[in-house]
Amino acid sequence: MLWRIFKYIEHLSHLRHRKGHGIHSPYLFEFIDRVVFNSEGVECPRMVLQEHRDLKNNVTITGGEGRSVSSFVLGSSVSEKYGALLYRIAGWFGPEMIVELGTGLGISTLYLASGSPGTTLHSIEGNTERATIAAHLVSRCNLGPVSIHWGEMDEKLSDILPLMPGRFMAYVDGNHSYEPTVRYVRNLLDRAGEEAVIIMDDIYWSRGMNRAWKEVTSWQETRISIDLFHMGILLLRKDLPQARLKIKF
Numbered sequence: 001m002l003w004r005i006f007k008y009i010e011h012l013s014h015l016r017h018r019k020g021h022g023i024h025s026p027y028l029f030e031f032i033d034r035v036v037f038n039s040e041g042v043e044c045p046r047m048v049l050q051e052h053r054d055l056k057n058n059v060t061i062t063g064g065e066g067r068s069v070s071s072f073v074l075g076s077s078v079s080e081k082y083g084a085l086l087y088r089i090a091g092w093f094g095p096e097m098i099v100e101l102g103t104g105l106g107i108s109t110l111y112l113a114s115g116s117p118g119t120t121l122h123s124i125e126g127n128t129e130r131a132t133i134a135a136h137l138v139s140r141c142n143l144g145p146v147s148i149h150w151g152e153m154d155e156k157l158s159d160i161l162p163l164m165p166g167r168f169m170a171y172v173d174g175n176h177s178y179e180p181t182v183r184y185v186r187n188l189l190d191r192a193g194e195e196a197v198i199i200m201d202d203i204y205w206s207r208g209m210n211r212a213w214k215e216v217t218s219w220q221e222t223r224i225s226i227d228l229f230h231m232g233i234l235l236l237r238k239d240l241p242q243a244r245l246k247i248k249f
């Protein structure tokens, strides 16, 4: 915890690209201004926010760990602010497929699927009870071509990888440790075209997760990395100059 606080202070002291200032690429400036900082005021559908809030107040015990839905949502699910960011990123890129590693209760799934309606979304979750709650959420909200795959991440990901087009959006939010995280991102990058976008959650959650972020951002293919502290965004377009951005979001 202390380490995270220290890292956050360090993050704030290294900011050079507040609100996109100092970014020379017009494409990247537009992404930061419109998508990250939402300069056009895009709003998530009320239904998405309502479902999120309902789950936040749900005290039913679930997940086999004696934990309530509410405690899982507050401690492990995406916040409204970051959910809305996922919604805008999905809407902006309009990917041909969305892949989510770590469904949880389906909250991030809800934001991603609503951001790009009609896009096939595959989401993987290893906990049966959570996967069931997420599947109910998906059908209740009529989210379209969304599949929740219950099982071990590596196994399910290897089933999905061959189906993935180059222009995908991936959200990596499961199994928060160094080695599996690096492996998932490596596998995703091996399928990726230049138009793919990969988002890693909790890049300062632990030393291991931070090491994973540093490692993937040292690779040539990850042309642009945007460090928002709670999330990291990787863009792969080769026509853009390499950039490593830290932003206070």
Ligand SMILES: C[S@@+](CC[C@H](N)C(=O)[O-])C[C@H]1O[C@@H](n2cnc3c(N)ncnc32)[C@H](O)[C@@H]1O
Binding pocket: 076, 077, 078, 101, 102, 103, 104, 105, 106, 107, 108, 109, 124, 125, 126, 127, 130, 151, 152, 153, 154, 173, 174, 175, 176
């Ligand atoms: C942080 S939660 C996901 C939260 C969700 N993305 C959201 O924001 O609403 C991570 C999830 O990954 C799942 N998970 C972790 N390791 C896994 C593994 N090896 N295989 C499958 N699922 C795994 C956990 O069961 C947990 O529900």
